[in-house]
Structure formats: structure tokens, C-alpha cells
Amino acid sequence: MEIGNHRFTPNSIGTLALGLIFLLIGISQFNSSYSEMQYHQNISKGLIFFHSKNYGQAQYHLSKALKIQDGEVGPTALLAKIHLLKGQYKEAQELYEKIEEYAFGEDAFAGQIGNAVCQLYLHENSKSKKTNPSVYRSLESKIKVLSSESPESIDFYILHAHLYLLQSRFFSRNNDKDKELSYMKLASRKFGQAKDKMTEYPPSVMSSLSYYAGVAELNFWEASRLLKETPSPKENSSASTQIYNKFLSAFDHYRIAFLYRDKTYSHIVVNLGVIGDRILSFPWLTPKQRKQIFTRATSYQQETKTFSKHLYSEYKSSKTAKKEWFLEKSKAYIENGTAISNIYTKNYGKCRFNLARRFKIAFSPSNDRYARMLLVDQKRKNKTLKSNFSDIFLSAYRKSVRSLLEKEKFVPHDTVFLANFFYISAVTNYSRKASSFSEKLAKILSSLPDKKVIIDGRPLTYKRILMNNLYYVYKSNPHKKDLAKKYRKYAIK
Amino acid sequence: MKEGQRKKEIMLYVQIAVVFIVTNTAIILWSSYDWLGIPAKHSQMSPSYEEFAVHIASSVSAGQHLDYVDSLEYGDVVYYVFESVFVKSDKENLFFSRVVGLPGDTIGIQDGKLIRNGSLVDQSYIPQPNLSDENLPEVLIPRDHVYLLNDKRNIVGKYFFLSDSRHLGPISMFVIKGVLGRD
Numbered sequence: 058m059e060i061g062n063h064r065f066t067p068n069s070i071g072t073l074a075l076g077l078i079f080l081l082i083g084i085s086q087f088n089s090s091y092s093e094m095q096y097h098q099n100i101s102k103g104l105i106f107f108h109s110k111n112y113g114q115a116q117y118h119l120s121k122a123l124k125i126q127d128g129e130v131g132p133t134a135l136l137a138k139i140h141l142l143k144g145q146y147k148e149a150q151e152l153y154e155k156i157e158e159y160a161f162g163e164d165a166f167a168g169q170i171g172n173a174v175c176q177l178y179l180h181e182n183s184k185s186k187k188t189n190p191s192v193y194r195s196l197e198s199k200i201k202v203l204s205s206e207s208p209e210s211i212d213f214y215i216l217h218a219h220l221y222l223l224q225s226r227f228f229s230r231n232n233d234k235d236k237e238l239s240y241m242k243l244a245s246r247k248f249g250q251a252k253d254k255m256t257e258y259p260p261s262v263m264s265s266l267s268y269y270a271g272v273a274e275l276n277f278w279e280a281s282r283l284l285k286e287t288p289s290p291k292e293n294s295s296a297s298t299q300i301y302n303k304f305l306s307a308f309d310h311y312r313i314a315f316l317y318r319d320k321t322y323s324h325i326v327v328n329l330g331v332i333g334d335r336i337l338s339f340p341w342l343t344p345k346q347r348k349q350i351f352t353r354a355t356s357y358q359q360e361t362k363t364f365s366k367h368l369y370s371e372y373k374s375s376k377t378a379k380k381e382w383f384l385e386k387s388k389a390y391i392e393n394g395t396a397i398s399n400i401y402t403k404n405y406g407k408c409r410f411n412l413a414r415r416f417k418i419a420f421s422p423s424n425d426r427y428a429r430m431l432l433v434d435q436k437r438k439n440k441t442l443k444s445n446f447s448d449i450f451l452s453a454y455r456k457s458v459r460s461l462l463e464k465e466k467f468v469p470h471d472t473v474f475l476a477n478f479f480y481i482s483a484v485t486n487y488s489r490k491a492s493s494f495s496e497k498l499a500k501i502l503s504s505l506p507d508k509k510v511i512i513d514g515r516p517l518t519y520k521r522i523l524m525n526n527l528y529y530v531y532k533s534n535p536h537k538k539d540l541a542k543k544y545r546k547y548a549i550k
Numbered sequence: 551m552k553e554g555q556r557k558k559e560i561m562l563y564v565q566i567a568v569v570f571i572v573t574n575t576a577i578i579l580w581s582s583y584d585w586l587g588i589p590a591k592h593s594q595m596s597p598s599y600e601e602f603a604v605h606i607a608s609s610v611s612a613g614q615h616l617d618y619v620d621s622l623e624y625g626d627v628v629y630y631v632f633e634s635v636f637v638k639s640d641k642e643n644l645f646f647s648r649v650v651g652l653p654g655d656t657i658g659i660q661d662g663k664l665i666r667n668g669s670l671v672d673q674s675y676i677p678q679p680n681l682s683d684e685n686l687p688e689v690l691i692p693r694d695h696v697y698l699l700n701d702k703r704n705i706v707g708k709y710f711f712l713s714d715s716r717h718l719g720p721i722s723m724f725v726i727k728g729v730l731g732r733d
Binding site (some may be wrong): 063104 | 568600633636637656687688691717718
């Protein structure tokens, strides 16, 4: 055969074919080694990003690696874990099911556990009112097997405790108080077992964080339960000490959980603020307790300030960082609580509500009784309160007072509520607006219930405090001078 | 004559063997170290590593690869990468810091003083002005993680590399590349 000047013989064709085969082998070899190189590069990048807590980038690189070479247990499990952390339970479940299919032994069992966890979270998120104990039982039996196989691994204790916490929450949603309590107790016991072994057999980073967040949740739940039983405990009583200690423990544990600096658990930061605000707002704290929580709150504020500086260096835009981490919101809660605490300690100049106002921090139910502890005349002179109180307190109070005055039957708490409203109105020089309620108030005054209280060693009554506050409201309103004269006799000297 | 030739031959073999051994040793030594440039402005390990960086213009230092994470000890100065989505510069992502906590330890800071497992740790190697006055509750160091603190602790912000475990949390041993020194 001849092509142009070239003459092909069987030998030359054979050599050419052989060369071509070798070339193709070379190309495929190069291609596979290039893919392998890319696979390993993506895996190592994914790992670095995962351990740098940049789960988005880690997910991108691991997915890329798995597209090149599917079927590897390690990267698949890591990718599933990232989905789980990001709350993408369906995607995580699909990956765990894959692991179950092609892995053997321990790996397959890990896939089963992951799958069960995903099922559990999907069940939790569905907010189903119907009990589905099989979901809990399935995971529990797997945890038990793993715990018996490696008793030194306390990650399973922590997982088990969280399972009990979830079950307790489920029964709480279904109003089954007994089961809610019993599962909380079981969770507490499991967390206790984990704590005993933690320093000897340190858990994984996620388990450590889960431990502190779980214990915080447990303490918060217990404190809330105790507070429901005794809504207004007396200062220095065993009930108030117990409630305070539980809330404080919740605050401390959330603070430790925050030190793991994991953005996927950003609710921890908000919870810290909410609990801090809650404790600081209690009117019944002893001076020692108030000082203690004040110190804690200050050091937390200091910590977030430094942390914000670090975020600024990483994010290059502090606003994005603060938004993603909810630091400002948390700060607003703490600021709200600190300002209220400052009212109790009579440091009115330190009351700041600016951030709380910006974030529309809800009015805490524990605050509405604070005014009865204070006497009006000492604070009227302090005008700094006017701007701080004007929006956040008065608008909330005015709305409530308007509807309260329309009521037909009253409880002692209503008297306190009115007393508080007139107290705030007097100290913030909002007497005119408060005086506008005087007509309606006069009509219901006799039907308001009364109760005896002892303040600063003086026997007083709710109504007497209300009259005292009313006197100061009328006194500072030039149009209500007659009423002021009438109420002068109720002034508490 | 024959004897002389043989001797020459043996000498040649010996020379080749020596060159081979020396080259191999050099290659092994070279590959077991990372040759790092510590920019002089990276003052987070001041004063321990400041002078070194300043004296050598290009600020080159050798750090040993970390083959076994279990080999880390208190006081080790390690180098590691902590990848941020926002910080793209390699120099900014390269960290140097000191190991103060190992897995299972609890680490806290009280008025700037380091508390390990409930006891105060001697930090006399850090000049007083370099310490901060912060307070952090005691946190458990998880499995495969270490707690790293810079020697100069009163500077945070501006540069990402100034951060340590106080801001990044306990550091995974997987991101630690090697040990720079021990003291």
C-alpha cells in the first residue's frame, strides 16, 4: 500500500499499530494518574478546610474528589458529617446509606449509626405530634452495641445523653410531663458518666462541644421548671438559690461550648445572651449573686469584643462576621439584662438600652415586678432614665395598662403592674401621658386586690405603693395639682 | 601494578559510596525539614522568635515535620495552616504558636494567667506587657487537638495570623505541619 511517497509494508503497519497502542496506554496512564493526583489534592484540601472549620469549602473539595473516585468510605463519611453539621439531613442520609451498601464491618456500622441519626433529626424536624419510638429505639440499640464494644469511647455516652434529651423534648411537645422528666434524668445521668471519663479518654471535638451544650440545655430546662413552680422566689431562699445556680450553670456551660468556636453552633451565642439577660433581670438576686453574674457578663462581653477583632481580621468586614455569629444580638440581650440589673443596684447612669432597642429585645416577664422594690422620690431627679426608658419600657407598659384597665376581674399582680407603670412614668417625667389614665383608674381603684409586702424592713402593701407612685405622677403634672394634694397622704416617706 | 590498580579501584568505590551516603543523608535531612519564611512582622511569638526573624534578612527558619502527633509536648512551638475562605494569602494563613494544652487537659485563662487542669502554669518566658488581662473558663481539649497560645497575647485583629486557640478554638493536630522549636 502506498500513500504519497510512503510505502506501507506489513512490518511498518505493525510497528505503527504497536506505537499507537503504546501511545494510547500512555495517554490513559497519564489521565488516570492526573485524576488520582487531583483526587488526592482535593481530599487533602477538603481535610484542611474541614479541620479549619470551613465546612463550605471542605464540602466543595470532598464532593469534587468523590466525583473523580466514588466509593471511598473515608471521604464519603466526612462529607456526610459536613451535611449533618449543616443540617442537611436528607443529603447526609443518602451518603450514609451508600456507606452501608459498600462498606464492611465497623465502617458499615458507622454508616448505620449515621443513618439512624439522620432519621432521628428528620423525625424531629417534621414536628410530628405522633410518637415514633422506633426511631429512638433503633438508634439506642446501635449506641448500646457500640458502647459495649468500646467502653472507653465516651462519644457514645454523649450521643446517648443527647438521644435522651431529644426524647424528653418530644414528650414535652406532647405534654407528657412524667416522661419528659424521666428522660431528662436519664440524660443527666449519661452526661454525668461522660464527665467522669472525659479527661482520661478525651472525646472528639464535636462530642466535647455537644457535651457542654447538652449540659447547658439540661440546666436551663431544670431552671425553667423550678421557676415555673416558684415564679417569684424570695431573696436568699433555697428556691431562689437553686434557680439561680441552675441558670448560672447553663450560662457557664454555654460559654465553654462557645470556646470551641464552631459557627455551625451559632445558637449557643444567642442562648448565652438570652440566659444572661434572664439572670440579670431577676429582681430577687442577692447582692453577692448579682455581683457574680455581673462579673460573668462583663468577662463574656470582653471576650466577644476580642473575638470580634479576630473576626474582623478573618472576614475583612466586621459586619458580615458579627451577623453570621449573632454576636450583636447576644450583646444586646446582655446589655438589656445589665441595664435592668443596674436599676436594681441604683446605678441609673449605667443603664443603656440602645442595642436592646435596636434588636427589639422582648420584655422579660421577670422585670415587671422590679419597681415595687424602689421608691420614686429618690430617682425622679435622675433624668438620664428618660431616654433609656422611653421606648422600650413605656410603650410596652402603656399597651398592657390600656388593656388591663378594660378588665373586669383583677389579680394582685395587676396592682403591682399598675404601680410599676406609674413608677416608670414618674421617674422618666412622662406624667402627662400617665395622668391620662387617671379617670379610668379612679373607677377600678376600689376593686384592685391588695397584698402585704415588706420592703427594706418596712411593712407596705401593693396598693400603698401604687398610691405613692400615683402621687408623684400627679405631683409632676401641673394640670393634676388637685389630685396630687388628694394623694399626698399616701406618699412613702 | 595489578595491586596498585586494585587499590585505585577500591578507592573509587569508596568515594562513590561516600558521595552516595552524604547525598542521601542530605536529601533525608532536607526532606524532613520545612524551610519556612517567617516574615519579620509576624511578632506573635515575640520575643522568642522575633530576633531570629529580624537578623536573617529573608527570615528563613527550619522546622521539623510532624510525623507523629503524639510526640507534641508542652512548650513546643509549632507551625500550622488554618485555611480561611476570606484570607487568601499563604503568609496570613501560616501560623506559629506554642502548645500549652494536650488532649484531655482543661485550659482556662484567669486575668491573663494560664490555668491548666486547675493549676497555675509558669509563664515566666513571657514578658508581662505581652500578657492580656482576659478571662476564659476552663475548656476540655478534645481528642487529636491541642491548645495553642501565642507568646504575645495582647495583640489581636488586623492580621489573621495574630489569632490563636482563644479565637480559633482547640486546633486539630491534622493542620499542624511541624515543630519549629522547643523551650
